[in-house]
Amino acid sequence: MTRMEILISMTLRTGVIVSSLLVLSGGLWYILKHLGTPLEVGAVNSSGSNAISLIKAGILVLVFTPIARVALSILLFLKERDWLFVLITLWVLVVLLFSLYGPW
Amino acid sequence: MNDIVFSLSVFVGSVFAGLIGALTGLGGGVIVVPLLVLLFKVDLHHALGASLISVIATSSGAASAYVREGYTNMRIGMFLEVATTAGAIVGATLLGILPKHLVAFIFGLVLFHSAYTSYKSRHHEEFVSPENSDPLAKKLKLTGYLPTGEGVREYGVKNILAGFGLMSLAGMLSGLLGIGSGAVKVLAMDRVMRLPYKVSTTTSNFMIGVTAAASAGIYLKKGYIDPIVSFPVMLGVLLGAFLGAKLLPSAPTSKLKLVFAIIIALLGIQMVLEALK
Numbered sequence: 001m002t003r004m005e006i007l008i009s010m011t012l013r014t015g016v017i018v019s020s021l022l023v024l025s026g027g028l029w030y031i032l033k034h035l036g037t038p039l040e041v042g043a044v045n046s047s048g049s050n051a052i053s054l055i056k057a058g059i060l061v062l063v064f065t066p067i068a069r070v071a072l073s074i075l076l077f078l079k080e081r082d083w084l085f086v087l088i089t090l091w092v093l094v095v096l097l098f099s100l101y102g103p104w
Numbered sequence: 105m106n107d108i109v110f111s112l113s114v115f116v117g118s119v120f121a122g123l124i125g126a127l128t129g130l131g132g133g134v135i136v137v138p139l140l141v142l143l144f145k146v147d148l149h150h151a152l153g154a155s156l157i158s159v160i161a162t163s164s165g166a167a168s169a170y171v172r173e174g175y176t177n178m179r180i181g182m183f184l185e186v187a188t189t190a191g192a193i194v195g196a197t198l199l200g201i202l203p204k205h206l207v208a209f210i211f212g213l214v215l216f217h218s219a220y221t222s223y224k225s226r227h228h229e230e231f232v233s234p235e236n237s238d239p240l241a242k243k244l245k246l247t248g249y250l251p252t253g254e255g256v257r258e259y260g261v262k263n264i265l266a267g268f269g270l271m272s273l274a275g276m277l278s279g280l281l282g283i284g285s286g287a288v289k290v291l292a293m294d295r296v297m298r299l300p301y302k303v304s305t306t307t308s309n310f311m312i313g314v315t316a317a318a319s320a321g322i323y324l325k326k327g328y329i330d331p332i333v334s335f336p337v338m339l340g341v342l343l344g345a346f347l348g349a350k351l352l353p354s355a356p357t358s359k360l361k362l363v364f365a366i367i368i369a370l371l372g373i374q375m376v377l378e379a380l381k
Contacts, residue, residue, distance in 0.1 A: 005171050008178065012168035016161070020342055027111065027335040034107045055331035059157060062338065063320045065164045066313035073182060084244070085179070088186055095189040096314065099196075100321035 004076045011072050015065030019058040026054025067096055107332075114144060115336040121158060122344020126166035127352060128364045129305030130286035131312045132158035132341040134371055146333055153328030156316050158341040159286075163313030165345035167306070173353065175306040177248045177299070180261065184293075184307075187271035188285065188315055194272070195279020205379045208281055212375030218291050219369035226361035232260040232298045240264045250300050251353065259300050267297040278315055281375075286312050287368045301357045305364070 030051035070093045077085040117139045118132065125132035133155035140151040170176045234247045237260030241247055246261050261267075270292035278285030286308050293304035323329050352360075 001172065001174065004178070005174070009168045009172040012164045012171070016164050016168065016342060020339060023335050023338055026331070027339070030332070030335075031107055031111060052331050055335045059329060059331065059334060059338070062157065062160055062164070063317055063324075066160060066317045069164075070182075070185075070314060073178075085182065089182055092182065092185045092189055092314065095193065096318050099189075099192070099318040102321065 004073070007072060007076065008069055011069050012065060015061060015068060019061035019065065022058030022061060023055050026051045026058060029054065067093070070096060110144065111336040114140070114333070115340040117143070118158065118337045118340025119344040119347070122162050122165070122341035123348045124344075124363065124367065125158070125162040125341070126309060126345040126348030127305070127355065127360060128367055129290045129308035130364075130367060131309070131316070132162040132344070134367055136337060136341070138374070140333065149326075149328045150330045150333050153323050153330060154333045154337045156320060156323055157329060157334045157338050159316040160313050160320070161338050161341045162345045163309055163316070165342045166349040167310045167313065169346070169349035170306040170309060170352070174249060174251055174256075175302050175352070176310045177246070177303050177307050178310065179244065180246050180248075180293070180299070181307045181310045183244060183246065184268065184271045184289075185311055185314055187268045188275035188278075188289070188311065189318065191272035191275020192279040192315065192318055195276035198276065199280060202280065204280065207277070208375045209379035211277060211281065212372045212379060215287060215368045215372030215375060218287070219365045219372060222361050222368070223365040226358040226365070229301055229357055231257060231300055232262055234258050234260040237261050238264045248303065250303055259303065262298040263296050267292045270296055275315065285315055287371060290364065301361065302352065305360065306352070
C-alpha cells in the first residue's frame, strides 16, 4: 500500500463517517419530533428546523468529500514532483469548483 | 405513509442499491431512482437529487475500501476524470441543441448490446501483460497490480486514447441525460482499455463520485436534494456500499459480470422508455 492510497482512503472514510453521523443524528431527531405525522416531501426545504439543518450539513460534507480527495491528490502529486498529474488533478478540481459555483 | 415507515423502507431499499452499486461500479442511482419514483411515489426531481447523493455515497464509501485493498487504479481514474469533466461541460452546453430523445434511444440500444456481450463473455477474462501495454501507459505509469485468488498480479492497459475518447462521451451523456455515466465508464475500461474487470468496476466507482459532485451545485440550488428523502437513502446506500466492498474480493468475476449485464439491460429499458415518452 502506498502512502497516497492510505491518505486518500482515509480522507474518503473520514468524510463518509462525519457526514453520516451528522445525517443520522439529524434524521433520528426529525423522526422523533414527527412521530405519527404524515409525510410531506419537498415541503420541509424552506422550514429550517435544527434537525433539517443537521441533515443538510451532513449532505454538504458528503458532497465535498470527493472534492477534498481531488484537492489532496494535487498536494500528493506535487510532493512526488509528478508535474503531469499535478496538472491533471488541478484541471479536475477547477472544473469541479466551476460546476459547483458556476453560472446557475 | 408516515415518516418512520417511509424512512425505514427507503433505508432498506437503499442498502440493496448501495450493495449493487458498489459491486458493479455503477453507483446506487440506477436502483434508487426507480425505487423512489415507482414504489414510493417521490417526484422525479427529488428522486434524481437523492440519486445524486446515493452516487456520491456509494463512490466514497466503497472507494475507501477498494483503494486500500489495491483494486482501484487511481492514476487511470484521475487521468480519465479529465475526459469526463470536459465531456460534462460539453454535454451541458449541448443541452437543448442535441435531440435528447434520440440520444437516450441510441444509448439504450448500446446498453442492450453491451449487456448481451457482457453476459456472453462472463466466463472469459485475460489480463493484458504489461509488456503489451499501449506505449502511452509507460509514460503515464498507468499499469498496476491487482490482488487475485492466486496472489498479486501485474496488468497492462490497451488503447488509452480510445478509452479517453469514450470517457468524454460518458461525461457528455451524464451532462445530457443525468444518468448512465457509470455504465460507459466500466465498458470503456473493461472492453476498450482491457483492464481486469474488478479494476474497471472499482475505478469507475472511484470516478463517479467526482462526476456526481460536479452536478451537485445545480441540484442543491434548485432544491432537488430534499433532506427528508435523502437521509434514509444516504445512510442505507452507505451501509450497502460497505457490504459490497466486503463482498467484492471473494466474488467471482463471472457473477459480477452477470449482475452488471442485468443492471445495464434495465438501464437500457429505462433509456428507451424515456426516449419514447
